[in-house]
Amino acid sequence: MSLKIKALTKSIWVFHMAASPCNNCDIEILDLLTPRFDIERFGIQLVGSIRHADAVLVTGSINRKVRKRLKRVLAQAAQPCFVIALGNCSCSMEMFGTSYNDNKPLDEITDVHAYIAGCPPKPEAMIQGVVALIQAQLAALKK
């Protein structure tokens, strides 16, 4: 596992999963790929399938209908795969906590490796979050 994680930190392939968001975090994720931020220079790339992904970015407060699908998608991920809660909604549901549609924060559904708060987080904050995750994993390996 440790070798896998070490290899994984070199070039992270990311799968983006929108679980009843407001589109804002999603647009900011796509913004990361465009010329101003251009995260591909760090080897970070969005992929089309969870099976290729090293990390999953989950946005939105997860509602009743999406929850089933979210679990199924996460179960298909090749391990190790890091789960990142992106935005206030998936961290803490923001204003949707009392909704009748049974919204839940991400960490009640699955293990979360990193939280990136903000509504929406700035692209710089997203990059910093991923860097912090990599550094934490490398530090854990050294111990």
Place this chain on the structure above:
Amino acid sequence: MATKSKTQIIPIGPYHPLQEEPEFFKLHVEGEKVVKLEIELGYNHRGIEKLAEGLTYDQIPFLVERICGICSSSHPFASVNAMEDIADVDVPLRAKYIRTFIGELERIHSHLLWLGLAGHFLGYNTVWMWAWKQREPVLDLFELITGNRNHYAMFKPGGVRRDVADEDIPTAMRLLESLEKPVMMFTKIALQDPVLQARLKNVGVLTKEDCVELGALGPTSRASGVPWDVRHDHPYAAYGMVDWDVIVTQNGDVFDKAVVRLLETFESVKICVQCLEKLREVKDGIDAELKEIPPGEGVGHHEAPRGEVFHYARSDGTNRPIRYKVRAPSFMNVPTNHRAVVGYTVSDATITLAAIDPCYCCTERMLVVDANSGKQVMGWKDLLRLSQEKTHRLMEKYNSRMDRIWT
């Protein structure tokens, strides 16, 4: 497979690499041709209308802002219009200009965003990268004026929350001027590029009759020759006081929808510049200090980048509405896909589905249906019950947590 029907089903979604939102399409195809389309929504439903009934009028703009991150000034705009309709207040002129400025700035960012995504859907990623590169200055301008790149929190019942500082106006003017050149370039690309012509012309045609029948709104209808625009037909804020044109084209294909959006971007730049010039002179405050919403009902409109947003609020004199209703433009535009996608090839389906600039976050409705009997299970009362149950559950949870803290 000895079935007589040659129809096959291609599922798209709910988690598809091309879509940034979860939604589910079933394309029924015969060979390459799409013969039927089924759309399934509900993946983004958060119960905003019900949540709005639990919030005060001052809080509601923050909630409706989070219906959608791309039109995050359209919903508050319509929302405050509805509240001011009930209270019958007159908003200061300066606040009107600031509102119009923010609304139009958002249209620029949204149309450039759509152009980029359209390029992405066509597999023409150069357009995507270029359009989004040119969109960044608009987001910078938003950050300068409102403090956030998205979710601006500028609107409040009776005015706006933040003023535009005089020293920011030259910077804003410069950024707006710098936009015209790239947008002109995109327009020329769209009008001349042989790849875009081949992919977009005469694809996903929506006739004028279809638009009227299905009630399509915004650029979707204006590309088919239906000149509906709330800003023009029912002017609010400062739209009656600035000089601009409604862009209408006639063909109704995806190409025309792109052209309408690009030309509208110029109009929006024009409106923004006029508003900024007025902001230098008009200094009559930004807030009408609306203290109370009297009993009654009110309706608010705003022409969002995708079409008309409609908000309805009913007040009983307390500080919260007793009914809040939202209708986003995509709710009207999504059904036009049934006409626009059917009859064309599968390869054109992605761009046609994207051509209405759909926003499923705005559109989501919920209907619980019994799979066996096909009957609707949950009505309004059931939703109310669900809501109460959840409140009880949360209260128990937090009370137990409180107990732990206190003991």
